[in-house]
Amino acid sequence: xxxxxxxxxxxxxxxxxxxxxxxxxxxxxxxxxxxxxxxxxxxxxxxxxxxxxxxxxxxxxxxxxxxxxxxxxxxxxxxxxxxxxxxxxxxxxxxxxxxxxxxxxxxxxxxxxxxxxxxxxxxxxxxxxxxxxxxxxxxxxxxxxxxxxxxxxxxxxxxxxxxxxxxxxxxxxxxxxxxxxxxxxxxxxxxxxxxxxxxxxxxxxxxxxxxxxxxxxxxxxxxxxxxxxxxxxxxxxxxxxxxxxxxxxxxxxxxxxxxxxxxxxxxxxxxxxxxxxxxxxxxxxxxxxxxxxxxxxxxxxxxxxxxxxxxxxxxxxxxxxxxxxx
Amino acid sequence: xxxxxxxxxxxxxxxxxxxxxxxxxxxxxxxxxxxxxxxxxxxxxxxxxxxxxxxxxxxxxxxxxxxxxxxxxxxxxxxxxxxxxxxxxxxxxxxxxxxxxxxxxxxxxxxxxxxxxxxxxxxxxxxxxxxxxxxxxxxxxxxxxxxxxxxxxxxxxxxxxxxxxxxxx
Numbered sequence: 001x002x003x004x005x006x007x008x009x010x011x012x013x014x015x016x017x018x019x020x021x022x023x024x025x026x027x028x029x030x031x032x033x034x035x036x037x038x039x040x041x042x043x044x045x046x047x048x049x050x051x052x053x054x055x056x057x058x059x060x061x062x063x064x065x066x067x068x069x070x071x072x073x074x075x076x077x078x079x080x081x082x083x084x085x086x087x088x089x090x091x092x093x094x095x096x097x098x099x100x101x102x103x104x105x106x107x108x109x110x111x112x113x114x115x116x117x118x119x120x121x122x123x124x125x126x127x128x129x130x131x132x133x134x135x136x137x138x139x140x141x142x143x144x145x146x147x148x149x150x151x152x153x154x155x156x157x158x159x160x161x162x163x164x165x166x167x168x169x170x171x172x173x174x175x176x177x178x179x180x181x182x183x184x185x186x187x188x189x190x191x192x193x194x195x196x197x198x199x200x201x202x203x204x205x206x207x208x209x210x211x212x213x214x215x216x217x218x219x220x221x222x223x224x225x226x227x228x229x230x231x232x233x234x235x236x237x238x239x240x241x242x243x244x245x246x247x248x249x250x251x252x253x254x255x256x257x258x259x260x261x262x263x264x265x266x267x268x269x270x271x272x273x274x275x276x277x278x279x280x281x282x283x284x285x286x287x288x289x290x291x292x293x294x295x296x297x298x299x300x301x302x303x304x305x306x307x308x309x310x311x312x313x314x315x316x317x318x319x320x321x322x323x324x325x326x
Numbered sequence: 327x328x329x330x331x332x333x334x335x336x337x338x339x340x341x342x343x344x345x346x347x348x349x350x351x352x353x354x355x356x357x358x359x360x361x362x363x364x365x366x367x368x369x370x371x372x373x374x375x376x377x378x379x380x381x382x383x384x385x386x387x388x389x390x391x392x393x394x395x396x397x398x399x400x401x402x403x404x405x406x407x408x409x410x411x412x413x414x415x416x417x418x419x420x421x422x423x424x425x426x427x428x429x430x431x432x433x434x435x436x437x438x439x440x441x442x443x444x445x446x447x448x449x450x451x452x453x454x455x456x457x458x459x460x461x462x463x464x465x466x467x468x469x470x471x472x473x474x475x476x477x478x479x480x481x482x483x484x485x486x487x488x489x490x491x492x493x494x495x
Contacts, residue, residue, distance in 0.1 A: 109432075110403070110457070111401045111403030111405070111432070111434075111457050111458060112401050112403070112432055112433060112434045116403070219421065220402075220419040220420060220421050220434050221419075222404075222418075222419070223403070223404035223408075225404065225408050226404060226407070226408075296408065299408050
């Protein structure tokens, strides 16, 4: 076990845990953001640099500070480590610069993009970015590509986090898409229009932190904040069948995997569940999905916030709010 | 009992005098008031021929603007509808097809766009929320009174700015 101090909060974690995971154990506002790191995907992380933190004391045995800011998602903790995230001015400035870098080639098409409202980059730039751009050169543009009948790739929006590549590598049997080119010319591509036809290929939509990979069955159907998220499940032979339905009225507009507070999927779902089961009768509905109050998705939804559950008997489990522990 | 204010009047039914019983002076007095009003400035105007001067920031009927090439600016992003406190705005989005570039500015556009003028409180939050400068509340138009409720639901046919077919200047 290793004991570290993160933003002045002491936490004890297993050896080999990364700083980011230790911070997530604390939870709340101190957790560094992550655009490329994804817990269920092995080897992800270390690419986007938004999770940079300052290590002011390397360990109890060697208390020297680390000379540069380190990526918290791939740096393991050491006993006695002291880490600063929100309390360090350098970290916040560096993060601001990184957001600016990520936005250099990202188009400002949030009003069109289907990811808007649940986009990690949108949240990140809202919290850490600057509202104006200093970039004057033309942004790189690509034509949109159809990856099979269900997935659409907008390469202009991609921030090259490699999450979808890892997903294709680890979840699906054979990878037919990867990153082509280097540096500024790098792009997600399928080898000669190879169609992703694996049963679990739809998960690349869920792992994409931006709107680069989107669901074609959901394309321009509605905005995410007008839909009602519901937890539902069905008896699926290929996957767990536990999903979130995004519905409006009696219509199921979209099916996604269940995502936690860090937008990481709890269980990957198969393409049949995601793209073909768009009827309420296909699903057993468990109840409304709990969405963070600060999110735009919960705007204009007037659900009663049930905080003290025992007062109201027989409530579905999904209404139970996770209260911050003091 | 102690009075709360000094404004209360004692009412007593007195015997009327002869001149009061004749009513003629009272009629003359009343006519005088009526005639005086003939020469006063009128409080009303002949709407709709005449309109009152409105403030520069008056928020009237909505308009969906077109850009300089005549293409619709609205991309159906839904920010006006989510900002609307009265939930008066509904829309459905569609994808622009090839050859429609002169009609719609972006690849997504509003297929239907409805504002319920009975719900609308003309607060202007939709105008403020719009990232594309598409919706504005005009300062010279009002939502007129109508007989049917359905007529208050303004669709795109009545909201979108008409195309300028002839050069005016």
